[in-house]
Amino acid sequence: MNKLLWMHCFVRAVETGSFSAVARELGIGQPNVSRHIASLEKELDTRLIHRSTRQLVPTPEGQRYYTQARQALDVIAQAESDARGQENPHGLLRVACAPGFGTEKIIPAMPAFAARYPDVELEFRFGDEYIDLVAQGVDVALRGGALKDSALRARRIGTSERICVASAAYLDRHGVPQHPAELLRHQCIIYTLMAGGGGWPFRDGEVHVSGRLRLNSLEGIRRAVLEHIGIAYLPSWMVVKELRSGELRALLGEHAAARSPLNAVYSAERLLPRRAAVFIDFVAELCAATPGLDGGTLRPPLASASAAAD
Known part of the structure; x- marks a missing residue:
């Protein structure tokens, strides 16, 4: 011992x-x-x-x-x-994910998870910053983008698209960009934790935008674009309600970059506990039922840039 x-x-x-x-x-x-x-x-x-x-x-x-x-x-x-005959998943599971995804998608689904797995305890660590899973004792992290750390393993649980959005009031005052290069003439809200700094990826390459407001929170950026401050580049699942209500309009859909994976990542050097495996399965089911994470697109049924200009 x-x-x-x-x-x-x-x-x-x-x-x-x-x-x-x-x-x-x-x-x-x-x-x-x-x-x-x-x-x-x-x-x-x-x-x-x-x-x-x-x-x-x-x-x-x-x-x-x-x-x-x-x-x-x-x-x-x-x-x-x-x-001990503990066949059902049990014990404490520590999960890291972005605040917006955690508060808007994961937390509302927790009653269903608890009903399915009553012996699993969950501790969430919300933050946009990259963390060292092993050093901080985190079992699973939910992250977007390609896996770059060879010490981790990943399972794809969804596919995320990012789109340019702006409020009708902002577009009425400043006009609707018809090409990504025209973003250089607009106030763009910058996400400071985005790889590549102010570079927004599009089908034909990046555009290095600028603006007076810079934030390290995607939720803060969504709030800012709703306040008519400028154009934002956000995961589409974050703005489903606002796009459908007309509060925000999707822009430059025909120039959009390819979707990126949303992964559940965990240490390659550790045995994945059953409680972690069932949680990953659960979140994959949740993503499959979430517009903007399910591999589909929100753009066709929404107002296009040209329609918004009419």
């Missing part, structure tokens, strides 16, 4: 980069964490972590041991669950 505790301390120290973070997580005190890892190193007769005042860095031997120890701990946890 001591060795399992030593392994757990070492694995979480590598993942968090901090003895104190592991101590808070396990409630055992920082000196005990350091002592347990030292005991493991003595048992294995090898240095696993280089310690300094600023950071913890696993040695090459430590990195190899971490990969196998992480898998072993996951297998032990699964074996204990199976031995």
Whole structure:
């Protein structure tokens, strides 16, 4: 049992980069964490972590041991669950996703998820910023775009399109752009966390737009475009209601870029718990029933740019 505790301390120290973070997580005190890892190193007769005042860095031997120890701990946890006859998904699941998607789509669906899986507890971390899943103890993150981190695995759960939108009042005052290049003459609301800065992708390439307002929140951008501040580039699922009501108009649909995947991502080095697998299945079902995430398009039944100009 001591060795399992030593392994757990070492694995979480590598993942968090901090003895104190592991101590808070396990409630055992920082000196005990350091002592347990030292005991493991003595048992294995090898240095696993280089310690300094600023950071913890696993040695090459430590990195190899971490990969196998992480898998072993996951297998032990699964074996204990199976031995107790806990066939139904259970336990705490930590999920990270963007605030808009989380509050508007995930949270309203939680009563249905809870009814289906009553023994699963959920902890959500909403934020637009990219986070390190392993270091922050997150089991699953819902992210748009192609997977670039080889330490993660991804399952596609939806397909997202982004469209240019503006309010009727803004277009009445400033005119309707007929080509992406005309956006350079408009006030565009910039999403500061978007890859490529102010570059909005279209079928024939990017247009580097500009504007007086810059935000790090897609929900904030939606609010701003509804206040007639300028033109926004948003996921279409965020503005379904406003497009259908006529509060916003879709622009430049014939120039739109290809849709991008929405993925559920998780660590490639960890066994995916059953509670995570069923959650991913549930969100995939939710996306399949959500306009703008289901692979369809919202543009044809909506007012086109040319119609808006009439």
